[in-house]
Amino acid sequence: MRKSRAVATIKATCPACGDVELTPGQVQVLINLEDQRSSYSFRCPGCHVTATKAADDRVVRILISSGVGIRPWHVPEELSEEHRGxxxxxxxxxxxxxxxxxxxxxxxxxxxxxxxxx
Ligand SMILES: [Zn+2]
The missing domain is CATH 1.10.287 (Helix Hairpins)
Structure with missing residues (x-):
């Protein structure tokens, strides 16, 4: 017998649409590998714009325990290049x-x- 598992609903706020409800698959936790700061991002189901927000450890723990995936990232090297002109x-x-x-x-x-x- 298979047990159905409830999918968590994540509430977030889109800058344009306001409060939206998301599934864990629609959200990702982003960990900056340089400074270890974390954030989360989602693509708004209403306006389809990707929103990114800072997340403290507590929010990260809640998101991960809800089934949200983690994506580590590096700051693009272009940001540390010297620009002339x-x-x-x-x-x-x-x-x-x-x-x-x-x-x-x-x-x-x-x-x-x-x-x-x-
Ligand atoms: Zn939106």
Whole structure:
């Protein structure tokens, strides 16, 4: 005889829709491997936007015990790269677009954009 197991309902708040009810499969616990801070995220069933919220140890324990999966993550290395030059402007984007759809192709467009920004 098979016993049916009740699925936990998780209540969360979407920034746009307000309170929503989710199943454990719709939520994930995110653990930042650099600083061990945790958060959880879910895709709102109403507006389909992904919301991410900070979670303390108590919330993490409750979510995990409800069957929510854990996803460890690293901060993208790009965030620690040194950036030189000014911010990309609309003119840069337009110029890149012009190069990209010109005769010479995308690799040359990137090279030319890189050279004009030095
Ligand atoms: Zn929503």
């Amino acid at each position: 000014g911010a990309v402007t609309w003119d840069d984007v337009l110029e890149f677009h012009t190069h990209l759809y010109g005769e010479r192709g995308s690799e040359l467009a990137l090279l030319e954009l890189h050279q004009t920004r030095r």
